[in-house]
Amino acid sequence: MADPMKRLPMQPVERALKVISGRWKAIILYQLFDGPKRLSELKTLLPRISQKVLIQQLREMEEHGLVHREIFRQVPPRVDYSTTALGLSLEPVIRSLCDWGRKHAADLDELDTLSECRLPPVDVRAAEMA
Amino acid sequence: MADPMKRLPMQPVERALKVISGRWKAIILYQLFDGPKRLSELKTLLPRISQKVLIQQLREMEEHGLVHREIFRQVPPRVDYSTTALGLSLEPVIRSLCDWGRKHAADLDELDTLSECRLPPVDVRAAEMA
DNA sequence: GGCCATGGTTACCTTCTGGTCAGTATGGAA
């Protein structure tokens, strides 16, 4: 996503997919659904994402109207990220994706170490090393 | 997707996204929800997709259990692609994505030339040149 | 033998995405 808001696809599905299918976006949104977070919080909640990429994904979602960024001009700077109404409206969609993801796992492999669909323990994930 | 079924993500949302977010997959699925199609049909229904990529996307979806491929050993060969039960179970999910895509367009730009969410006129698309 | 249709595959290239690592700015604390 080089330049800002370079026109999104005109097919609605494609558009939706384009907007949410960044490598980390759904996971970041999960965290934000839970309430506003500052960058440093997100960094510790999602330690596997490098700072640059985290900011990148947040900015893209901001451009696409899913996320709001608020700057507090403080001594050590402070920036809060939160979902917009539009972003929040994605919750049921993402949940249905999540449910389907579990169904998919159940139908094919067994759903061995698949996580739950509710705000997941993205970080506390021992499955990582399995 | 170089090698077959190289393990899907263990986060359910990511898994679902991985499986459906190929450049053309949702659109191809739309066509298949409508009933089985042979390759040549899909090629004319979706003229903007090159044959190689079309087959590629179909094969990936086959690997992921969304699509069934049936070969009829005939004079000029015939191959039918259809959705599996698992693939079909994606319909509501994709529809919700589509609905959200339209909402997104409505909230940001105006939804100018956005298509409908029902089986769309993917080919008869004058919006292309706009 | 040459041609056709169907359904592929292969080689090659370009673009997009994500990733690492190092650097920047601000202003208070030590």
Place this chain on the structure above:
DNA sequence: TTCCATACTGACCAGAAGGTAACCATGGCC
């Protein structure tokens, strides 16, 4: 005066995804 925390930014790179164009195989038809 140096150090620290926070929130970024930029150079660079590697791999994946998607695209183009050309070629292959089968077997009937003329």
